[in-house]
Amino acid sequence: xxxxxxxxxxxxxxxxxTLGGIGMMNCNCDVSLGVEYSQVRDLNQMITNTxxxxxxxxxxxxxxxxxxxxxxxxxGVPSPPFTRSxxxxxxxxxxxxxVGRISEWINCDSADDSFASNSIDAxxxxxxxxxxxxxxxxxxxAPRKHHxxxxxxxxxxxxxxxxxxxxxxxxxxxxxxDPWETWVKLRSMCDNHPRLHVVIELTPNCPQPTxxxxxxxxxxxxxxxxxxxxxxxxQGFPVLGKxxxxxxxxxxxxxxxxxxxxxxxxxxxxxxxxxxxQYVRWLCRQQPQTxxxxxxxxYADYLQxxxxxLQDNLESATYETFEKDPVKYxxxxxxxxxxxxxxxxxxxxxxxxxxxVVGAGRGxxxxxxxxxxxxxxxxIRMYAVEKNPNAVVTLQHRRVREGWGDDVEIIxxxxxxxxxxxxxxxxxxxxxxxxxxxxxxxxxxxxxxxFLAPGGVSIPQKYTSFMAPLASAKLWxxxxxxxxxxxxxxxxxxxxxxxCQLAEAKPVFEFSHPNPEFEHSxxxxxxxxxxxxQSATIxxxxxxxESQLYGDIYISINPSTFSTGMFSWxxxxxPIREPVFAPEGSTxxxxxxxxxxxxxxxxxxxxxxxTVTPIHNPNGRSQAIGL
Numbered sequence: 363x364x365x366x367x368x369x370x371x372x373x374x375x376x377x378x379x380t381l382g383g384i385g386m387m388n389c390n391c392d393v394s395l396g397v398e399y400s401q402v403r404d405l406n407q408m409i410t411n412t413x414x415x416x417x418x419x420x421x422x423x424x425x426x427x428x429x430x431x432x433x434x435x436x437x438g439v440p441s442p443p444f445t446r447s448x449x450x451x452x453x454x455x456x457x458x459x460x461v462g463r464i465s466e467w468i469n470c471d472s473a474d475d476s477f478a479s480n481s482i483d484a485x486x487x488x489x490x491x492x493x494x495x496x497x498x499x500x501x502x503x504a505p506r507k508h509h510x511x512x513x514x515x516x517x518x519x520x521x522x523x524x525x526x527x528x529x530x531x532x533x534x535x536x537x538x539x540d541p542w543e544t545w546v547k548l549r550s551m552c553d554n555h556p557r558l559h560v561v562i563e564l565t566p567n568c569p570q571p572t573x574x575x576x577x578x579x580x581x582x583x584x585x586x587x588x589x590x591x592x593x594x595x596x597q598g599f600p601v602l603g604k605x606x607x608x609x610x611x612x613x614x615x616x617x618x619x620x621x622x623x624x625x626x627x628x629x630x631x632x633x634x635x636x637x638x639x640q641y642v643r644w645l646c647r648q649q650p651q652t653x654x655x656x657x658x659x660x661y662a663d664y665l666q667x668x669x670x671x672l673q674d675n676l677e678s679a680t681y682e683t684f685e686k687d688p689v690k691y692x693x694x695x696x697x698x699x700x701x702x703x704x705x706x707x708x709x710x711x712x713x714x715x716x717x718x719v720v721g722a723g724r725g726x727x728x729x730x731x732x733x734x735x736x737x738x739x740x741x742i743r744m745y746a747v748e749k750n751p752n753a754v755v756t757l758q759h760r761r762v763r764e765g766w767g768d769d770v771e772i773i774x775x776x777x778x779x780x781x782x783x784x785x786x787x788x789x790x791x792x793x794x795x796x797x798x799x800x801x802x803x804x805x806x807x808x809x810x811x812x813f814l815a816p817g818g819v820s821i822p823q824k825y826t827s828f829m830a831p832l833a834s835a836k837l838w839x840x841x842x843x844x845x846x847x848x849x850x851x852x853x854x855x856x857x858x859x860x861x862c863q864l865a866e867a868k869p870v871f872e873f874s875h876p877n878p879e880f881e882h883s884x885x886x887x888x889x890x891x892x893x894x895x896q897s898a899t900i901x902x903x904x905x906x907x908e909s910q911l912y913g914d915i916y917i918s919i920n921p922s923t924f925s926t927g928m929f930s931w932x933x934x935x936x937p938i939r940e941p942v943f944a945p946e947g948s949t950x951x952x953x954x955x956x957x958x959x960x961x962x963x964x965x966x967x968x969x970x971x972x973t974v975t976p977i978h979n980p981n982g983r984s985q986a987i988g989l
Contacts (some may be wrong), residue, residue, distance in 0.1 A: 393614060393646040394418045395639065396461065398586065398623040399631055401427060405450045409459055415632040415639065421501060421621055424462040424488045433483035444487065448495055461529065462492040462500040470515055471508040482515060489519050492526065499527040499583075501561060505544055517552045526557070529583055533563035542576060546899055546943060549581075549835070554941065556839050559583035561621075566591050568605045576898055579833030579862035582618055585610070589638055590625035600638050602645070611649050616860050654929055657686075661932060662859035663836050667852075668795055668934065671721070672802055673988040675750040681724045689928035690917060691730045694790065697821050697911035699734035701788050704913075705819070706740050714743040714769075718786040720777040720810050721793050722746035724756040728770060731790055743769055745786070749776040778809035785815035789875075791822070796855050796919070796934040797870075798827040798907030799956065802963060802987055804873045804884040811876040820875035825909035827870040828920045831892060831900045831950050832935070834861035838901040841937045850939045851984035853965060857932045858904055864944075865892035867906055867920055870954055884963075886956040889970075893949055900942045903952060903967065905934040936967050938975055948972045962986035 398421035402408050405422075412420045425431075425445045435441040448456070468485050472478040492500045505512055520528060530548060532541035545560050552558050562577065563586040592600035602610065610620075622638055624631045669676065685691075698717070706715050717735070719727045728746045735742045744766075748754050754774040761770055773780060789810065795801035807820060814820065837856065841849050871886045908918040917925045919933060944950055951971035957964055964982030969975040979985055 393643065394617070394619040395642060396421055396584070396619060396621040397632060397635060397639075398463070398621050399423075400624070405446065409451065409455055411632040412459060415636065417632070417639075418619070419459050419461055421461045421463050421623075423465065424491055424500075425465055427465060427467075429465075430467050431484065433480055433487045445491060453496060456495045457498060460495070460497055462488070462495070462497045464488050464500060464502050466503045468503065469506060470512040471506060471510065478511065482511070485515055489523065493523045497526060499529050499559075501529040501531055504531045504533055504541075504563070505548075507539065509544070513548050513551050516548065516558070517555075520552055520555045520558060527583070528555075528558050529561045530558065531561045531563055531586070534565050534567065534569050542573070542580075543897065545580065550941075550943075554835065554839065554842070556581075556843075561586060563623075564588065564591050564606065568603060571605065571609070572896060574605075574609045576833060576862050576864075576896065578612060578616070578860065579835060579899070579901070581835045581839075582613070582616075584619040584621055585613060586621045586623050587638070587642070588623045588625050589635060592638060592641075600641055602641070607645065610645060614646055614649055615655075654927060657929055658857050658932075661857040663834075663840065663856065663861075665837070665840055665854040665856050665935070666932075668800055668855050668987075670801070670987055671793070672806070675752060676723070678724075678752070678756075681753065681756075684930050685724065685726050687928055687930040689925050690792075690930050691726050693911060693915055693917050693925065694727055694792070694821065695730040695734045697913075697915045698731045698788065698790060699738050700915060701819055701821065701912050702735060702738040702740045702742070705787065706738075708739045708741075714741055715787045716743045716745070716784055716815075717788045717790065718745045718747065718782070718813055719790045720747045720813075721791050721806070722748040722753070722757060722772075723750075723792070724753050725760045727790050727792055728757070728766070729760075729764070732766065732770075741769070743784075745771050745773055745782065747773045747775060747777045747780055749774070777806060782813045785818065786813045787815055787818050789814055789818065789820050791820070794822070794825060794907060794909055794931070796907065796931045797853070797905045798825040798909065799871060799873055799884070800827075800853070800934065800965075800987065802989070804877075805963065805989060807875045808877055808884070814876055818876070819912065822875070822909045822911045824872065824874045825907055826872040828867035828906045828908065829870045829890060829903050829936075829952070829954065830867040831864040831894075831898075831944075831952070832858070832861055832902050832904040833864055833899050834858065834901045834935075835899075835941075836860035837935055838937060838941060847939065848984040850937050851979035852937075853905075853985060854935045854937075855932050856935050858935065861904070862898070863904060863921070864894055864898045864900065865950070866922065867904070868892065870905070871956055883958065884956065885958055888954050890952045890954065891949055891971075894944050894946060897946045897948075898944050900938065900944055900950065900969070902935055902937040905936065907931070936965070936978070938967075938969060938978065940975070942969060942973050942975070944972045953977075957982070958989075960989070962988050 395417055396419040397417045402422050431444055468481040470478055470481045532545055559581045561584045595601045622635045624635055717731050722728055746757055757772045793801055793803035793806050868890050870888055906920040908920050908923055910916055919931045949971050953968045955966040962982055964986040966977050966979050968977045
C-alpha cells in the first residue's frame, strides 16, 4: 500500500503524464486534444495556430500526401528532397507538438510487386525521417484487405526504432475488415509490443456499445473525431450522438487522447474546428471526479502485492487509508446493532453480552460496535484483540481519550494463541481481502471460533469470492515488464481501470462462520464456465468478494452488487502467461484451487478452454500467504 506522500507524488506525476509521449501542457481542461491537418503549407504558422487554439499536439503528414515518389532512385540519378527540412522547426517543437502521419498511398501488399516493393521502401524512408526528427509517435494508415507484409514491416519498425511509439489507425467502415480482429492480429504478430498502440477513427455509423466496450481492454491511445460525424443541435452548434458521448466519457476517464479532424481540406483547420473543440472540452467538464474517484486515481492500473497481515504488521498510513472508508464501518455498525437488537434486550442487571473484536487494528470496529450498542440500548462487555503492538498503542490511547473505560479490555496477542477468559456472544472481525479469503480470514476465524458461546454469531457470517475473465493489455504488459514467470504466477490488488470485463463474475469459493465442521483444512477447488457474447482477448481474471455481515446487511466489491462509495478493497488480478483469443460464442473454462500446507496458503489457476494453459503457481512456488 502506498503512503500518503507517495500517493500525492504519483497523482502529481499522472496529472502531467503523456500518452505516447505527447504533452498536455496547453490544455485548460484535463484532456489531451490534438488536431489533424490533411496538408500543411506553413509549418511555423501551423505551430502558432496550434498553440493559439490550445491544442496539445498536431497530426501532420511527413511527406506531401500526393507525392508518390520512387523512394530509392536509380543509381546515379539525382533526386530532390522528398520532404521539408528539419530546420523549419526546433527539435523541441518536433518532439512536443508533432505526430507524424505516414502516407496513405503506401501499400506493402499490393498485387503489383514493384509498387509493393516501392511502398516498403517509402514506409521505411518516412519512418527513418520521423526517427531523425525524434518524434514521440507516428500514425500508420489503416490496413487494406491484404496486410501480412505491412504487419511484418510494423514489427520491424518496433524493433528498429526503440524510442518512438507506433499509433495504428483503424476505423469502422465498409472498406476494412473488423477493426478489432485486425488489431488483435497485428498485436499478436508483434508479440504484444508495449509501444504499439491503436487509434480509432470514428465514422457516422456508430457501432453497438458492446463492440466499443471491448476496446477499453486494449492499448487505445487516441480517438480521431472527424467533423462530419457531428450532429447539429437546435442552437446550431455541433454535438455528438448519445452513444458516442457515453463512450467518449469512458475514454476521458482513461486519459485517452482525442484528435479533431476536418472532413475537408480546410486551409483554416483550427478556426473551422473551434466549435467542435469547444464541445469536446465541454464534454470533458461534464464528468467531474467524485471524491471516491479522486481517492482512487493514483491507484488506477497500479499493481500492488496483497497484504499479508499475519506475517506483517501494517503501517499507520495503511490503517489511516482504510479508516477513511465511509461505507464499510457504517455497515459493520448496522450489523452489530441488528445482532444486538435481535438477540438481547436491555437489562439493568445480570451478565453483560460479550462482544469480541478480533483483529482490532487501531479501533474503528471497536468504536463502531460501541456506537451500535449505544443505539440498541444494550450495555456490553468488549475485548479488542490485536497482534500488532504498534496498533495496540493507538488502542490504548483511544480507550482513554474516547472514554471506553473498563468495559473495553485491550488484548495484545495473536487471536489464534489467546486464551479468552469468557466466551463471546458476538465476534466481529475485519480480515477480508480482495478475494474474500486471500488474507486468511478462514484460518483466523476457524482458530478463533473456540471463543464463541453456543449459539454465538460471527460478523461476518459468510463471504464468497467471485471471478470473471478480463481483457487488459495494460495490466498484462505491466506484469510482462518484470520479464519472468514468477510475476505471471502472482496475484495483484489493483484498481482495474484500462480493462474490459468479458462476462459476469461467478462464485468461486464460499466460507461461513462459525464453522462447526472445521477439519483443519480450507482447501478448495472449482471449475468455472463463461460463454462470451463476442470475440475477445483474455489477459487473465479479475476477482471480487461479497460478504454477508449479518442477516440482510452486506458489503461487496462485486460490480453487480457493489457497495456504493466503499473503497477499502480493490479487485484482485490473476494474470495468465500468454493472452488467449476467444471467438464469439466460445466457452471460457477456468480451474481455480485454494491449497495449503503447514506453513502457507496459495492459489493455483489455469485455463482449459478455449485453449489449455499451464497451471500457474504450482505448489505456491511464486506466491504464497504465510500462516
